Structures are given as C-alpha cells and as structure tokens.
Amino acid sequence: MTLQTLLRRRIARIERGDDIRSSCRAPDDAAFGLPALDGVLGGGLAAGALHEFAGAAGAGIGLGLAAGRSGALLWIAAGDVFRRGGWPYGPGLAGLGLDVGRLLLVVARDAVESLWAAEEAMRCKAVAATIIELAGDGRTADLTATRRLSLAAREGGGLGFLMRERPFLGTSAAVTRWTVAPVPGPADGWGGLGDPAFDMRLTRNRRGPAGRWTILWRCDERRFALAAPSLDLAAPPAERPHPPAAALGWRRAG
Amino acid sequence: MTVARVGNATRLIAVDQAAAALGLAPGLALADAEAMYPGLDAVPADPGADRALLEDLADAMELWTPLVAPDPPDGLLLDITGCAHLFGGEAAMAGAIRRRLMERGFAVRLASAATVGCAAALARHGAEIVAAAGREAALLAPLPVAALRIGAEIVAGLRDAGLETVGDLMTRPRAPLAARFGAGLMRRLDQALGTVDEPISPRRPVPDHMVERRLMEPIQREDHVLDALTLLGDGLGARLTLEGLGATRLEAVLFRVDGAVRRLAIGAGRPLRRGDEMRRLFADRLAGLAEPVEAGFGFEAIRLSAPETRRVEPRQPGFDGGTAIEAETALAALTDHLAARLGPGRLRRLAPRDSHVPERAMQLAEAAAAPPPFAPPDQDSLGPARPLRLLERAVPVEALAEVPDGPPRRLRWQGEWHDVRRAEGPERIAPEWWRADTEEAATRDYFRIETAAGLRLWLYRDGLYGRETDRPRWYLHGFLP
Numbered sequence: 049m050t051l052q053t054l055l056r057r058r059i060a061r062i063e064r065g066d067d068i069r070s071s072c073r074a075p076d077d078a079a080f081g082l083p084a085l086d087g088v089l090g091g092g093l094a095a096g097a098l099h100e101f102a103g104a105a106g107a108g109i110g111l112g113l114a115a116g117r118s119g120a121l122l123w124i125a126a127g128d129v130f131r132r133g134g135w136p137y138g139p140g141l142a143g144l145g146l147d148v149g150r151l152l153l154v155v156a157r158d159a160v161e162s163l164w165a166a167e168e169a170m171r172c173k174a175v176a177a178t179i180i181e182l183a184g185d186g187r188t189a190d191l192t193a194t195r196r197l198s199l200a201a202r203e204g205g206g207l208g209f210l211m212r213e214r215p216f217l218g219t220s221a222a223v224t225r226w227t228v229a230p231v232p233g234p235a236d237g238w239g240g241l242g243d244p245a246f247d248m249r250l251t252r253n254r255r256g257p258a259g260r261w262t263i264l265w266r267c268d269e270r271r272f273a274l275a276a277p278s279l280d281l282a283a284p285p286a287e288r289p290h291p292p293a294a295a296l297g298w299r300r301a302g
Numbered sequence: 303m304t305v306a307r308v309g310n311a312t313r314l315i316a317v318d319q320a321a322a323a324l325g326l327a328p329g330l331a332l333a334d335a336e337a338m339y340p341g342l343d344a345v346p347a348d349p350g351a352d353r354a355l356l357e358d359l360a361d362a363m364e365l366w367t368p369l370v371a372p373d374p375p376d377g378l379l380l381d382i383t384g385c386a387h388l389f390g391g392e393a394a395m396a397g398a399i400r401r402r403l404m405e406r407g408f409a410v411r412l413a414s415a416a417t418v419g420c421a422a423a424l425a426r427h428g429a430e431i432v433a434a435a436g437r438e439a440a441l442l443a444p445l446p447v448a449a450l451r452i453g454a455e456i457v458a459g460l461r462d463a464g465l466e467t468v469g470d471l472m473t474r475p476r477a478p479l480a481a482r483f484g485a486g487l488m489r490r491l492d493q494a495l496g497t498v499d500e501p502i503s504p505r506r507p508v509p510d511h512m513v514e515r516r517l518m519e520p521i522q523r524e525d526h527v528l529d530a531l532t533l534l535g536d537g538l539g540a541r542l543t544l545e546g547l548g549a550t551r552l553e554a555v556l557f558r559v560d561g562a563v564r565r566l567a568i569g570a571g572r573p574l575r576r577g578d579e580m581r582r583l584f585a586d587r588l589a590g591l592a593e594p595v596e597a598g599f600g601f602e603a604i605r606l607s608a609p610e611t612r613r614v615e616p617r618q619p620g621f622d623g624g625t626a627i628e629a630e631t632a633l634a635a636l637t638d639h640l641a642a643r644l645g646p647g648r649l650r651r652l653a654p655r656d657s658h659v660p661e662r663a664m665q666l667a668e669a670a671a672a673p674p675p676f677a678p679p680d681q682d683s684l685g686p687a688r689p690l691r692l693l694e695r696a697v698p699v700e701a702l703a704e705v706p707d708g709p710p711r712r713l714r715w716q717g718e719w720h721d722v723r724r725a726e727g728p729e730r731i732a733p734e735w736w737r738a739d740t741e742e743a744a745t746r747d748y749f750r751i752e753t754a755a756g757l758r759l760w761l762y763r764d765g766l767y768g769r770e771t772d773r774p775r776w777y778l779h780g781f782l783p
Binding site (some may be wrong): 136 | 690
C-alpha cells in the first residue's frame with residue numbers, strides 16, 4: 049500500500065468523524081485481490097459505504113466480494129424482482145464458496161419497501177453485506193435515497209451494494225458506481241465454458257480515478273483475476289465523471 | 303322478527319319487543335301470525351350472522367375474563383372464577399356486564415352460579431340472580447326440565463311421564479330415568495347440581511402469561527397505545543424473568559369502547575423481556591398493517607399475553623469480549639424488526655432439499671432457524687456447474703439445435719436472437735418417477751451455454767428426441783455467473 053493511499057484513507061476517516069487512532073486498525077475494506085483495481089479504490093471497496101452496480105451480473109460480483117467476510121448477508125428485493133430475475137439458488141451459491149446459511153432473503157412488496165429494509169439492514173452492525181436489487185434503472189433510489197443508504201451503511205460498517213438492472217442516469221451518493229456486463233470468457237482448453245469474465249466499468253469513484261477492467265472469477269480458486277489482455281487502467285477522458293478541476297469534489301461530499 | 307322454514311311451515315324464530323307485546327312468540331307459524339296481525343315485518347333468519355355476532359360478543363366479553371365460551375344459539379358462558387373481585391364483586395360485575403350489553407342494544411338475561419348448568423338454567427328460565435354456591439338444588443327445583451339444556455324430544459318425553467320440573471327429576475330414582483331417557487339426562491342434572499364437573503372450553507387457549515390494563519380514560523392515539531404496551535411489556539417481562547423465560551410470541555388485545563376487539567400478534571426470534579423491545583416490534587406491526595387499526599372512540603383496556611415462551615439460557619461471553627453474542631443479538635433484533643414490519647413470510651432462507659431435480663433441490667424456508675448447509679454441486683466443468691439464480695418457472699425459448707441431443711446453436715429469448723458461442727452438456731436429469739405429480743414430466747437435457755455477448759444461461763431440452771417427443775421444446779431455467 050502506498051503512502052498516498054494510507055494518508056488518503058486516514059483523511060477519509062477523520063472526515064467521517066472516527067477517532068484517528070482507530071484508523072490504525074486493519075482495513076476491513078473488501079478487496080478484489082487485484083492491485084490494479086484495489087489501488088484505484090484505495091485498498092478495495094470501502095466498508096461502511098454504498099456501492100452501486102448496474103447490470104444483471106452485479107449481484108454475482110457483490111456475492112463474490114462478500115463471500116469471504118464474516119457476518120450475515122442480506123439480499124433484499126421486491127417479490128417480482130426475484131420472480132423475474134430468478135431466486136438465489138442454493139447449490140449455485142454453495143459452488144461459489146458462499147456459506148448459504150448466512151444469507152437471508154427479504155422479499156419486499158415494492159422498491160420503496162426494499163429501500164426501507166435495506167436501510168435498516170445496513171444500519172445493523174451484525175450484517176457484513178447488504179444487497180438491494182431494484183428493477184429497471186431503479187430510479188426510486190435517487191440522490192436522497194442513496195444518501196440515506198450511505199449514512200446507514202456508515203453507521204453499520206458493512207458493505208452496501210445497490211444493484212440496478214440498467215445504469216441510472218441521475219445522481220447518486222454512492223462512493224463507487226460500476227457498470228458490469230458479462231463478456232465472453234477465455235477458453236479453458238477443453239472446449240468448456242471456463243471461468244466467467246466481466247467487463248467492469250468504474251464510472252465514479254470518490255477515492256480516485258475511474259477506470260475499466262476485464263476481470264475473471266476463478267472458480268477453482270474462488271477469487272477474482274485480471275483477464276490477460278487487460279484494457280487500459282485509466283478510462284478515456286470522456287468517461288471520467290468529473291473534469292480534473294473538480295477533483296476536490298470527493299472530499300467535500302464525503 | 304325473523305322467520306325460517308321449520309319442517310313444512312315458515313315459523314317465527316325470534317321476535318322483538320313490539321312483537322312480543324302483541325303475544326307473538328318464537329315457534330308460531332308465520333301464516334298464523336299474519337292472520338292475526340296483517341303487515342308484519344318479517345325477515346329471514348340468518349344463523350351464520352347470529353353465530354358471528356355471538357363470536358364478536360364473546361370477543362368483547364374477554365374484557366372480563368379470558369375464559370369465554372359461546373353457548374349457541376344465544377348464550378355466552380363466562381368463567382369468572384378469581385376475576386369477580388377485580389370488578390367489585392360478582393353482583394357489581396354482573397351489573398357492569400349488563401349495562402355494557404344494554405348500551406349496545408341487547409336484551410340481556412344474566413345469572414351467576416357455581417356450576418355452568420345452574421347458571422345457564424337460571425339465566426334462561428329462572429331468576430336473574432347471583433346464586434351462592436351450595437344452593438343449586440334449591441334454585442333448580444322449581445325450574446322446568448327444559449332448563450337442563452337437554453334435547454326437545456327428551457323434554458317432551460319427560461312431560462309425557464308427568465315430570466315437569468327439575469325438582470320432580472331429583473326426587474325420582476335415577477336408574478329407571480337413565481334407562482328410559484339416556485345417560486345424557488342424568489349427566490346434565492349432575493352437572494347442574496355440581497356433582498359432576500363441567501369445565502368451560504375456551505375458544506382460544508388461555509396463555510400462561512398475561513397482563514392487562516384497564517384505562518381510566520379511553521386512549522385513541524397510537525403512541526399512547528404503544529406506551530401502554532411498553533408498561534405492560536415490562537410487567538410481563540418481570541414475570542417471565544422470574545421463571546427464566548422470554549416471550550417469542552406476543553399478542554396484544556385491544557378492547558375498544560364500543561365492544562370491538564382488535565388483536566395484534568408479533569413473533570420474535572430471540573426471547574423478549576423488555577417493554578421497549580416489544581414496543582418497537584408492535585410499532586413495526588402497526589406501521590406494516592394493510593388497514594390501520596381504527597381507534598373509534600378509543601380503547602378502554604389492553605391485554606398483553608405471551609402465547610409462546612422460550613427458556614433464556616444465560617450465556618457466558620467468550621474471550622472476544624462478547625462481540626459474538628452482541629452480533630447475534632443485533633442480527634436477531636434486525637430480523638424481528640423486519641419480520642414485524644413486513645409481515646409473515648417475507649424473510650426467507652435457502653434450505654436444501656433432497657432431490658436431484660433442480661427446482662426441487664432448494665426451498666425457501668422460514669428465516670427462524672438456520673438451515674443445514676448445501677452440498678456444493680458435482681463439479682463436471684471448470685466453470686460454475688449450477689446457476690446463481692434459478693427462475694421460479696422455466697421460460698420457454700426458441701432454439702435451433704442439432705438432433706438428436708446436441709447443444710443449441712442459436713436461441714431466441716426476450717425477442718432477441720443470441721448466437722451460442724460455447725456450450726457444455728448435456729447433463730441429463732430424469733424426472734422423479736416415484737412422485738405422482740411428475741408422471742407427465744419428460745427427461746431434461748441441461749446445457750450451460752455462453753452467448754456471443756458473454757451471457758451465460760442454463761437451458762434444457764424438455765424430452766428426449768424421438769423417444770419422448772418429436773418436437774422437443776427448450777426452456778431457460780437459470781442464470782450462471
């Protein structure tokens with residue numbers, strides 16, 4: 049970890065109002081285990097913050113990140129989202145290396161009730177990760193709603209994942225915003241499907257620059273890996289959410 | 303007045319005061335009554351509504367005692383053992399009940415006695431009094447035999463035998479009476495006299511732990527109701543603590559001034575003892591109700607009971623300083639909170655089931671208990687063998703595939719054609735022939751496919767080509783990571 053990221057994390061902690069001494073604790077951020085990504089994120093996806101994923105593959109990424117953490121896992125969605133998108137499937141989750149006994153599903157009536165339940169779940173210190181899934185672009189989770197979720201996640205200290213089916217064009221208080229799409233994976237040499245691959249586009253990052261990577265989920269090792277011919281680390285300027293002049297923005301909005 | 307068909311004639315079932323004043327009585331044929339007084343206002347009897355009204359009244363009577371049993375068609379039995387002193391004695395209690403019922407427009411006959419039979423006999427056929435224990439025989443003797451709650455044919459038979467009053471029965475030898483009219487008659491007599499015990503069977507089980515509060519002024523506001531529940535909860539918790547218990551189910555009964563009764567039930571994953579914890583869950587329940595609790599003119603009494611309790615085992619914190627217990631408690635509080643607000647069946651866990659058919663290998667279980675772990679799927683591929691998400695009902699898709707059992711080449715899903723880039727399969731899954739409802743089901747050939755765009759799907763062909771069907775259909779069943 050570079051000195052820069054360490055200092056940056058410390059500043060973030062001070063801004064959050066934590067004790068400076070507590071910043072000496074081991075970071076409990078959710079790392080991908082990939083230096084290229086984790087460096088940009090300042091060590092991994094920040095715990096106690098909200099992260100937003102657009103695209104149906106987002107839930108799988110969230111589960112992969114949460115699998116190794118201890119504590120309960122809540123998956124919240126409206127009943128018709130589960131019915132349309134499929135129910136989380138125990139044998140498949142177990143194959144991912146997830147302890148399914150830790151997973152609790154909350155079947156809400158609609159998006160508003162999902163948001164309420166997610167806020168309550170994120171506020172709970174015993175919950176390691178909360179996944180809330182919204183249909184369509186999830187416009188119910190606007191700036192106010194995501195701000196509430198962020199505050200709840202900060203209070204609880206767990207990972208907050210907001211999954212949208214499609215990218216939402218409005219503003220959001222999430223610390224990072226991703227667009228995830230599955231891409232053809234590399235051949236496994238036996239004519240089979242092999243490891244799944246995802247195009248991860250980081251469109252907003254309060255801790256650093258945006259970027260775009262192609263990552264694999266290594267099924268046998270149960271970890272993420274960078275696909276061999278990686279795309280450029282930094283996104284082309286057009287994809288940056290802010291011009292460099294607005295770099296101070298992430299600090300102010302903390 | 304109400305009428306119904308009895309045998310071949312339409313007869314009066316019940317009459318109001320005006321009709322009674324004219325000399326009309328239940329049992330009279332409607333034709334005769336109309337001959338005497340043309341233009342009578344008669345409506346058909348509705349026994350179902352009568353029964354429902356009696357149940358409502360029984361609910362309202364729970365204000366006085368939890369042991370209430372309806373005595374159809376028009377009676378209510380209340381076991382007031384140990385309750386009367388709370389209301390200033392039996393006479394005062396009887397007066398209060400009578401006043402309450404008359405306010406609602408009922409004609410009341412009320413009697414209290416040491417046995418159910420005696421009280422019922424007095425209320426229907428005798429004097430409306432509070433009878434002292436031991437005087438049953440003297441009070442019953444002058445009453446007609448019908449007072450003993452026996453069938454009409456037995457009453458008629460007794461009358462033919464010249465036995466008009468209960469006193470007549472008591473003086474006769476028992477054996478011939480029992481031989482002629484059945485043992486039921488003697489049992490009713492013994493029950494009324496108190497030589498045979500007759501318990502009241504309450505409509506709902508009476509919980510072991512119960513507290514209640516009568517309010518000086520009716521309360522209407524939700525937070526006042528919750529305040530009262532908090533106080534009651536503390537009282538209930540103190541009692542439970544003495545026994546080493548905690549409540550895992552709670553029921554609050556709200557008695558409205560006009561006699562309506564509302565019940566609120568909550569469940570808790572961890573045993574509760576504190577009023578503020580209970581308050582929080584009741585507040586969630588109230589907020590999550592589809593139709594709000596109408597306060598009307600207010601609630602006059604609130605009862606809180608714990609129908610289910612669990613032993614609270616004291617736990618010793620581990621070397622981690624109790625963080626494990628703390629986390630467990632925090633999670634239990636969260637699940638209770640969510641369950642109380644969202645209602646039953648909204649919190650689920652995934653539980654394995656012993657089946658090789660994909661959709662039957664998992665069930666959505668209640669969240670209360672942690673389910674056993676899933677066995678990881680047989681790994682016959684370097685990729686994930688089972689989908690991350692399974693559709694509740696497999697979606698039919700159009701597919702072009704090699705016959706007889708090749709993988710799909712192209713498929714149409716949600717109106718779009720997808721080229722299949724890679725495929726794994728088939729994995730042949732036969733239906734469970736031992737289950738009656740799968741007789742029609744065909745063998746499925748499952749394929750894991752990756753489309754040109756990178757989408758990974760779990761598809762199956764329904765039916766073996768040539769053997770089970772000539773035109774096998776394709777279904778999408780799940781999404782692989």
